[in-house]
Amino acid sequence: MQLILNELSLCNGEVRQSVAERIFEQFINTYSKAVKGTSGFERTILTSVDLNSLELTKGYYVSQWRNNTQDKDMLRRFVNMCDRQEMLDFNQDEAELTCEKGNGKGLLAAYENESFSISFVSEPYWNMFEIPCQYYSLKEDHTFSVSVYNLSNEKQLQEYSGQISQIRKRDFSGINTPQQLLERLDVLFPSLIFHQVALNQLEGQVQVCHVGTLCNKLMSLERYFSKWDGERFEEEAFPSKSVSTQSKQTLERFRKGHNIPGRIYFHPANKLKKAYICSLTTKLPTVSEPKKRI
Secondary structure: OOEEEOHHHOOOOOOOHHHHHHHHHHHHHHHHHHHHOOOOOOOOEEEOOOHHHOEEEOOEEHHHHHHHOOOHHHHHHHHHHHHHEEEOOOOOOOEEEEEOOEEOHHHHHHHHOOOEEEOOOOOHHHHOOEEEEEEEEOOOOEEEEEEEEEEOOOHHHHHOHHHHHHHHOOOOOOOOOHHHHHHOHHHHOOOEEEOHHHHHHHHHOOOHHHHHHHHHHHHHHHHHHOOOOOOOOOHHHOHHHOOEEEOOOHHHHOOOOOEOOOOOEEEEEOOOOEEEEEEOOEOOOOOOOOEEEO
16 A cells, blocks of 8 residues: 655644654654554655755744754654655546645545555644545536545554554555566456557566556456446446547557556457556547547
């Protein structure tokens, strides 16, 4: 399971430096506890902002905290977290996710990737384990209510351990690397046909930190196409994953594109009552006929 920074939780107002430091260190402790424990969280943290450049309160930045802190263990853990950060890189032109505090990139990514947001407790609102949100699909011009799982303090890992365990069970035990996933494709996903491009990506392009997300996305497709009658493909069956129309003939012509971790490009194969999995890591170039993306 991935942790994705909820940038909306960053301190926007003026709080005392000591308070800002306490909030920041609680964030570090929450991350450390989550990734070191048995909850199943990956060490990679996805973020839309560089952790090294955060403004903790007006005029007071992470760089100043790093120079001033006397807690060397806290500093070490923060440096380790920065080494694990990965910048979010996805298209927000297809959907928006809004909570009471605004439109969130991190919350949207956490929802669409069936992951957890991780928040600063800059105000009591971010103490919620499930944040109520409105998901708006630009393509469908439709809004519906959803919730995003959220971590903001260490106690939640114990208090909600049962729910976290159930969510973790969606992950695939024993599959921790792209090679392990590659070896079990036929067994796990009999209703999906993997194009050579996707197989090549598993062999040499997919990062270990994205394997869990890919497994969850592929299983969503497997569940749908295992019961599909080969007639109309229902995009509305995937409201939480932002299915959208893409181009076609890339099955033969695909070369390279823009990296979007966790995005799967596929094309329904009506006669076979299955789906072609075309790409696991890249945005496909526009050609002529529609292709779906999840």
